[in-house]
Amino acid sequence: MYDDLSVESFMSGLKKRNPDEVEFHQAVHEVAQSVVPYILDNPKYQEAGILQRMTEPDRSIIFRVVWEDDAGNIRVNRGYRVQFNNAIGPYKGGLRLHPSVNLSILKFLGFEQTFKNSLTTLPMGAGKGGSDFDPKGKSDREVMRFCQSFMTELVHHIGPHTDVPAGDIGVGAREISYMFGQYKRLSTRFDGALTGKAMEFGGSLIRKEATGYGNAYFMQEMLSHHDEGLEGKTCVISGAGNVALYCAQKLMQLGAKVITLSDSGGFVLDPAGIDEEKLEWLLDLKTRRRGRLSEYAENYGLEFFPDRKPWRVPCDLAFPCATQNELGAGDALALVENGCKAVSEGANMPTTLEAIKVFRDAEILYGPGKAANAGGVAVSGLEMTQNSIRLTWTAEETEERLRDIMKKIHRQCIQHGAEPSGYMNYVKGANIAGFIKVADAMLAYGVG
Numbered sequence: 001m002y003d004d005l006s007v008e009s010f011m012s013g014l015k016k017r018n019p020d021e022v023e024f025h026q027a028v029h030e031v032a033q034s035v036v037p038y039i040l041d042n043p044k045y046q047e048a049g050i051l052q053r054m055t056e057p058d059r060s061i062i063f064r065v066v067w068e069d070d071a072g073n074i075r076v077n078r079g080y081r082v083q084f085n086n087a088i089g090p091y092k093g094g095l096r097l098h099p100s101v102n103l104s105i106l107k108f109l110g111f112e113q114t115f116k117n118s119l120t121t122l123p124m125g126a127g128k129g130g131s132d133f134d135p136k137g138k139s140d141r142e143v144m145r146f147c148q149s150f151m152t153e154l155v156h157h158i159g160p161h162t163d164v165p166a167g168d169i170g171v172g173a174r175e176i177s178y179m180f181g182q183y184k185r186l187s188t189r190f191d192g193a194l195t196g197k198a199m200e201f202g203g204s205l206i207r208k209e210a211t212g213y214g215n216a217y218f219m220q221e222m223l224s225h226h227d228e229g230l231e232g233k234t235c236v237i238s239g240a241g242n243v244a245l246y247c248a249q250k251l252m253q254l255g256a257k258v259i260t261l262s263d264s265g266g267f268v269l270d271p272a273g274i275d276e277e278k279l280e281w282l283l284d285l286k287t288r289r290r291g292r293l294s295e296y297a298e299n300y301g302l303e304f305f306p307d308r309k310p311w312r313v314p315c316d317l318a319f320p321c322a323t324q325n326e327l328g329a330g331d332a333l334a335l336v337e338n339g340c341k342a343v344s345e346g347a348n349m350p351t352t353l354e355a356i357k358v359f360r361d362a363e364i365l366y367g368p369g370k371a372a373n374a375g376g377v378a379v380s381g382l383e384m385t386q387n388s389i390r391l392t393w394t395a396e397e398t399e400e401r402l403r404d405i406m407k408k409i410h411r412q413c414i415q416h417g418a419e420p421s422g423y424m425n426y427v428k429g430a431n432i433a434g435f436i437k438v439a440d441a442m443l444a445y446g447v448g
């Protein structure tokens, strides 16, 4: 049945079944390039149609979310939860609130999550959800009413052994708290059905820092494997949200210099490097005052480049930490020409397929998001563990576990990513290592 399996034939069938879902096509294409040759060498996966099954979500739930704004207008958004794969554990993955959210974006994210969660070594399946609701400019009460209405439907589909959502773009501690409150009210249960919770009601220390810290640790692993280190390196970061800011903090702590951040309004250049005091100011701006990065530039007298991305700024290391497809082929060429030695992705799929090829051809180190940003969901997994045993670990213990998991993820990439030329292809390594665990579980279950 699958005798003629090739990346092209596989992608052509997938595109036919999922027309117009361009982000989903892109995420699957990247994986197929690594995994199809592996499947051809291991016919048991081909005979069981594993890749065909892995690229079809278990189910996609789409629902209406109605809420009332402060002016008394009735507003309608669309809510989603894509439960992608639960072969190795309950569905697990974030919720995104952003006007661009659609089924294609959530399917790409849910698909990526399958491999990412497998790499963490923890027992977590994959899902993703969210809504096209735009939290920007909304009052706290509007966000609360939206989150409550969203959870009024989502409550039917989640639970600590079923599906455990968490944060993503536009969803942080405030939104998770509103959602958990509503979950608890409607279900009459207090359990770990969400992660990223506040410490008062079952959260984990280091969860909010985990994605960014993990990304810095992953870069450190890639560099040390190639006899290099972070000390003294100049770093360019995009984004100014949860992932970007804590990535910056850990890079600083490990001796690197962070000279850019960005948001959808543009990027800020700080040639002297961001320090702890500026970072505290930024964290307050972004999480409490909910302001713009341009205000930060103004406050510190720094140059702000409206509507520009930071990739043309010369650097040693680059960390895309904002959103998908924010780094194209031209940006990748500029990075390579300016001497950038390594890229580690805090965001999900920030680099286009063409840009990945530029990095590959130039043989620079490139850590794909499904490996490099897995620290966030890994500490979510640790939050689930703490909820189950009804204990809270210290920040030191949790960060040590995170550090250890990032090392294990790096090791798995190395195991499967080496190319004959000696180049370490982290995309191939992450895809094959992530695939094997889920595929073997699916094989064990038989056909179904």
Ligand code: NDP
Binding pocket: 094, 167, 168, 169, 170, 171, 211, 239, 240, 241, 242, 243, 244, 262, 263, 264, 265, 321, 322, 323, 324, 346, 347, 348, 373, 374, 376, 377
């Ligand atoms: P936040 O909402 O905290 O921050 C998002 C940042 O990215 C903001 O600076 C935002 O700018 C910018 N951004 C978002 N969308 C766009 C866009 N379309 N164009 C330009 N800039 C944009 O989200 P996170 O930091 O949590 O998420 C960032 C990335 O990391 C996402 O790809 C997410 O999927 C990924 N990720 C997150 C994890 C987590 O634990 N939170 C875990 C693993 C990956 P603005 O405010 O102007 O919109």
Ligand code: 2IT
Binding pocket: 092, 093, 094, 095, 116, 164, 165, 166, 167, 168, 195, 348, 373, 374, 376, 377, 378, 380
């Ligand atoms: O993309 C991701 O891994 C996340 N947004 C975090 C998911 C989670 O369940 O912590």
